[in-house]
Structure formats: C-alpha cells, structure tokens
Amino acid sequence: MKNGILLYPVIISEYNDDGHYYVATSPNIPGMITQGTTLTDTAYWTEDAIATMINGSDYPETVDPSNWKLKDNDKLVYITVDMTRWIKKNTRTVKKTITVPEYISNLAKKNNINVSKVATDALKRALNIDDD
Incomplete structure (x- = not known):
C-alpha cells in the first residue's frame, strides 16, 4: 500500500x-x-x-x-x-492535555493563538501528513 x-x-x-x-x-x-x-x-x-x-x-x-x-x-x-x-x-477530534511553559501559554493567549491548531499542525508536519 x-x-x-x-x-x-x-x-x-x-x-x-x-x-x-x-x-x-x-x-x-x-x-x-x-x-x-x-x-x-x-x-x-x-x-x-x-x-x-x-x-x-x-x-x-x-x-x-x-x-x-x-x-x-x-x-x-x-x-x-x-x-x-x-x-x-471520518475521524472526529479528541481532547488531549498538553503541558507548555506558563509564559508561552500566556503569550499564546495574549496573541490569540489557537494552541490546539498549532499542536495539530506541528504533529502533521512531524508525521509527514499532507491535507490535500
């Protein structure tokens, strides 16, 4: 395959x-x-x-x-x-708990950064998944 x-x-x-x-x-x-x-x-x-x-x-x-x-x-x-x-x-999303340094969490929140999206995008890159 x-x-x-x-x-x-x-x-x-x-x-x-x-x-x-x-x-x-x-x-x-x-x-x-x-x-x-x-x-x-x-x-x-x-x-x-x-x-x-x-x-x-x-x-x-x-x-x-x-x-x-x-x-x-x-x-x-x-x-x-x-x-x-x-x-x-056909896959649903699942809730995962991740740990990041507090200052990064605060900066992400202040800058309206979606941590789940960033983590998902990073995992896709690491797994070599293309969303075409």
Missing part, C-alpha cells in the same frame, strides 16, 4: 427486478455489500463500504479475480480506496 491507496476488484451486479439498481460485493472483503442506482453511484458507495469494513484492521491482500465466476449481469470493477483520505474525512 503506497500512501494509503488500495485497489480491490469487486463484482457489481445489475438488477431489474424491483426497479433498476446495482449491487456490489467482493470476495476480498467478506460480508461487504452495498448498492446504488447507477454504476458510478455504486462504485462510490463501494469505496466507502470497503473502507468502513477494513478500517482499524490489517488491510486484506487483493485476491486475483481471474478465477471468479461471473454471471451475465455481473461486471468486474476495480475500486480504488484511499484509506488516508477516508480516515481523515
């Missing part, structure tokens, strides 16, 4: 029974299932479903789909999952 980007093959099946819709599943991610009204919509929700299912765990290896048996209404689609972007978008 380079820069948090993963690529998983999925099966997107087209249905016309109770209306027209698509359903995505993947043998790579057991239990992952999502759907959409268009192929593009389904691909979008598939990225979110995969990221949700694998977040906080070791990322599953990509299985070679060449032996998958597809039905007439199935398409093999590769979904790019940017875990770094997804985690940033």
